[in-house]
Amino acid sequence: MPQQVIKVARPTKIELIKLRRRLALATRIQKIVKDRVSILILEFLQVARQTVEAKRRLLDEFAESYRTLSITAGYHGYIALEKELAASERDLGIAAGLRNVGGVRIPAFELKEAGSGVRGYSLVDTSSWLDRTAGLSQKCLETIVELAELQRSLELLGREINRTKRILNALEYLIIPALAVTIKYLYMKFEERDREEKSRLKRVKVLLERK
């Protein structure tokens, strides 16, 4: 695509200096934005890998905890199990905050640790299967919170990469070439003016000599 020359009010040296400054700034920003994009892509790929790994882990943990729960239910019976678990309900605490990755604010979630190790059911009347089920469920919860953080991060990083790439493309294919072409055009204008000036002087010289 041929580059469009930026319209300048007058082809003067001042305009040329201004354009050269703008080109220097644009080149500098382009380098920074390019670095930022590469860093964001690196982070995005890492988060994507972690998300896949967390999802797989969560599915395994769910499968394992359901299997253990069904064994527990078979061992104790549904009614006895429900009676034991009725008192074990507790509130979940999640500490939420923000993390910053290369200028992108992404959420950070952390499951608050329970103060005591007491789970709310009688240890005397229940088997170790219930303990195992409770432990696995706790693990599932931790992974769910981790996955929530990772998925949101993935979304935000993707959006930011898109936005930054658009800026980088605009710089690379629009702004910088347009500025460079305009500077070149101004140089040509100045050379043209010099040539005109020279031929005019020659003409004047000839006229003076004739007199």
Next chain:
Amino acid sequence: MAGDLPYERLLQESLKHELKVVNAHLPTEQKPLSDLLREEYPHVVCKDGTTHLFSRKELRYLAGLIDAEEQGSLLLPLLIEVGAGSGEMAVLCPGETAAKVIASVLDMTVTPRQSKITIYKPQLAVIRRVLRTTTQYIFHLKSSNQISLP
């Protein structure tokens, strides 16, 4: 003067914004690991007024890498300097403790030069995977007046 190129003013504005946000996430001050371990919600305040939360798991991992006396001298978050246009990066480590931590994470010996450890992309990926919340990027705004014209 903004030229008549379509959307040029818009682009100029977004470029200015880009320069503003690129290092806005840097912490106003780094905190020692020993202090962060004592905090209920370990965090630092960033230049743009937001907070950066550290993962407790990571802090415990870092505490396991160094001695109890060294925890006071390890300032967090560790800053990773990204040079404009160059492929290499550097971890800023004002003390020996940070170098020790980086060496442990990378599982190799590192030599800090002028309080900086030069790293490359594969090593950066390793560091960021292990220390997700305890490291932050700093973009180096190098000024160069060399322009190559067509």
